[in-house]
Amino acid sequence: MDDEILQDFLAESWENLSQLDTEIVALEKDPKNDDLLVSIFRTIHTIKGTCGFIGLTRLGAVAHSGENVLGRMREGQLDVTPDAISLVLQVVDVIKELLEGLEATGGEPVRDDSELIARLDKLAESGTVESSADATADGLAMIEAIGTEQAAPLNETEEDADTTGEPEIEPQLAVPEPIETDMGATTITEPIHDADTAQTAETGKTSVADLSIRVNVNVLDSLMNMVGELVLTRNQLLQLARDDDESKYAAPIGHLNRVTTDLQEGVMKTRMQPIGNAWKKLPRLVRDLSQVTGHHIELEMTGAETELDRTVLDAIKDPLTHMVRNSADHGIESPEDRRAAGKPETGRIRLNACHEGGHVIISITDDGRGIDTKRVLAKAVKNGILSEADGAKLSHNEILSLVFHAGLSTAEKVSSVSGRGVGMDVVKTQIERIGGTVDLTSVDGVGSTVRIKIPLTLAIISALVVESGGESFAIPQLGVVELVRLAADDRGRIERIHDKEVFRLRDRLLPLVHLDSAMGLDDDPAEEDCDINIVVVQVGDEQFGLVVSEVFDTEEIVVKPVGMLLKEISLYQGTTILGDGRVIMILDVAGIAKQFGGLSTASDLRDAAADAATDSDGDSAGEYTTQLLFDVAGRTMAVPLSLVARLEEFSQDQIERSGDRLVVQYRGDLLPLLPVEGGGGISDSAEMQPVIVFSEGENSMGLMVDEIRDIREERLIIRMNSKRPGILGTAIINGSATEIIDTQHYVTKADPGWFAASVPRPSRRILIVDGSLFFRQLLATSLEVESYSVISAEDPVEAIELIERGEKFDAVISEIGMSRMNGFEFAAWLRERSDCEYMPIVALSSRGSSADQQNATQSGFDRWLTKFNSQEVMSTLDDLFARVPTQTGATT
């Protein structure tokens, strides 16, 4: 059992119990007081409910029987007699004992309460307290209880118990009867119990109730604010002390610094709460929902102990409730439907929370019917969110992202359960307000997952202070990957593609954004001959470089919300006050990336899809990729920038002929050069020959073009497939039809041994598992052109995560040699799963000994293909799909 849940339960129960004694006694004096009765009933009921939830069966059983008796009283079917009250008080005492045991040992003490339960049940049924022997027991219990009170946390209980222990019960004490023997058994446990009591009394300080106090959150909030102020003042003092080496204040300031840091951490800690607090109501909610809807639902919660700042916790409470409600109401099907679909009748909603970096990831997964994309789309069209024609072009993920669009509630009729007026758009807004992101994945008939990523705390963060255009800004450290400083002489390493600057950082092209121009500040005139500072920041899976004029220290800053007049600016995520009292803006790198585009989201198709799913704007949601545009023979063509390794220029005399091929000496090797098909070859006009270099491991090839034009971020929809070699198809980029070149065609042509060429099929979901990003994209592109939908994973471990998350695929194409797990093991794992038993699994490898191939067949691969002949891949898939028993087809 979870320790923190238990601690919370104990603290709560002690508090409730303390008031229970008072109330029960008051009830005895005023048996007609319905309010009291209801309150007592509710308390016992709460305890019972929680017991059930956290698996305390003994406690639950006693509370349950007690609740029955109280329930009868409440209904007026049972008189509130002193006998009955005594019995109820005995229930309270037993509960207390059990709680004490629980607190001391972490588990329920072993004891037999069946006798008490029997009597309670008897009372509930017949309205009579069974015998006076029990009364003796009552008396004993009372006396016991009084003894116990010393260990009980609150004084008032003691007094109350004292009063109850008096006159009314005494007469009954005098009449002992048969069942005494049974009582003997109870008495035997007494010494043990006493020992327990003594122990608890001794170590009384460790009692949860003693250790925790309830503090009004406002007190904590103002404390937090004050600590924030203190941190600022501390920073100011540190700054002053830094300026003056001789300062006699240096030592005390140093001490102040440490104390402040500790204090800050301490106060932050007081605000941290386990996320389970936001989940407490969910089991009940789900239970109620299953009653109303008739669905059988099991709620599974893991990671409830994950801690979060309470402001964050408060902010996600409603969205979480809403999403669980959604899953239970719309996600999980009726038992009949589930049976028909071959699923267990009981649907499952899984809630999971965990820490990841400075974030908390919460996922809500159900194994229901998934989101009906057709209905979502129909609704979106009906509500005028987009036109039918536009809708037809959307991918699965794009349609899913519409769910977050304001004014789209998929529930056609507002059921009693949902329809609180909270839509998914509100959920998204609330989560984004606290700097979180939401994404949604859903597979028809299999279920859906909502993944929420939120920051741990909003209050104090570590940030890098930079200067640009004469102004200082803070960049949250979380988003900063590295700092690159370029000497003024090395300016040449920054290259231009049309009006976009890129920097070659190791083997990548890093798009650059000048912060001063992004901010609309004057360019620093001195910048030309200064060193260049590039802050490499991460947005999702993309990196880009922010060019700033100066990089200062990293500081702990107190995040203050952006005022309402500045809220609309997406470039800022907050404001803060620096040590010297200056106010500066905290940049939102994601906002900058969005606004100043030119960034590729294509590096990982899966994430691009996820990004698309989180995009709030349904119309523009899509898989944006950055395309490199170039001219060949007067035509503009494009290639996804993520496939491009480098851009080079060679002078004409560097280009040599080797047989019928063109090569240049490049980085100690020969780089084969190819002209664009139909594009003529070496450009005659220009002195320098621009070349786009594609690279994979050791192998590189260069494509000769006439001119590099531009980088454009576009949603790449290939409108027309092309029959011409070397052209994937035509897409609309920058408003005009642009041919997208097929890099694999050229790569193959340059070195047939590297890979081999491409051709088309129906919409199915394929999982590509391969360690090479380049290859994944290459394969994904050619599969997508054939209208397959493709998800890729870097290695089997990632692939397994996807599958376990409920993603379904129609086929898997996997490399063999990969990190973490090899392809053989992966295939074997897949074949173990009932849902993957008949799924085509294709090995696509660059190696190929016959032993490997044999091994592959044994571990479950259907086919072995050598990298890379797309034609062969397509025909193999066609062939395999033709044999697959239809019921395993996963999607669409």
Place this chain on the structure above:
Amino acid sequence: MSATAQLDKRTEAESEMDQHLDYSNQYVSFWIDGQLLGVPVSSVQEVLNPQQIARTPQARPEIAGLLNLRGQIVTAVNLRKRMNLPDREENESDLNVVVRHKGESFSLLVDEVGDVINVSAETMEAVPHTLDPHWKSMTDGVFRLEDRLFIVLNVNATLNIS
């Protein structure tokens, strides 16, 4: 507070007399481009000397920036820009009339701060029809002081910049 002298003597005496009476009739007055304007005392948090204001790039032109008021961040609104008045000379510094609005503090940048003016709300008149509609949308009404007109700004409308 040098503008005190410019105020009507009678009003001044009255305001002193009624100081501890009803705040609803009191207005903090200030000068912008030769015009006497004011906001209700109840909405004013404090009045500050010229402050260092941090620029907020990409914000609307009416937003002058942010200032640090004892650890609290205050959004400064360039009232001249807000009211479509010409900018001041560069070397002139603005005073801050800090107002509370929807739980946040804002500083209205003004040329000079006048006195607290005490007038009976009943004597407030509607602004003339002919007034620039932009101004009209930001004002509650006008008082006829003995020697000049005193325009009362509506804080809500003034800070509703969009």
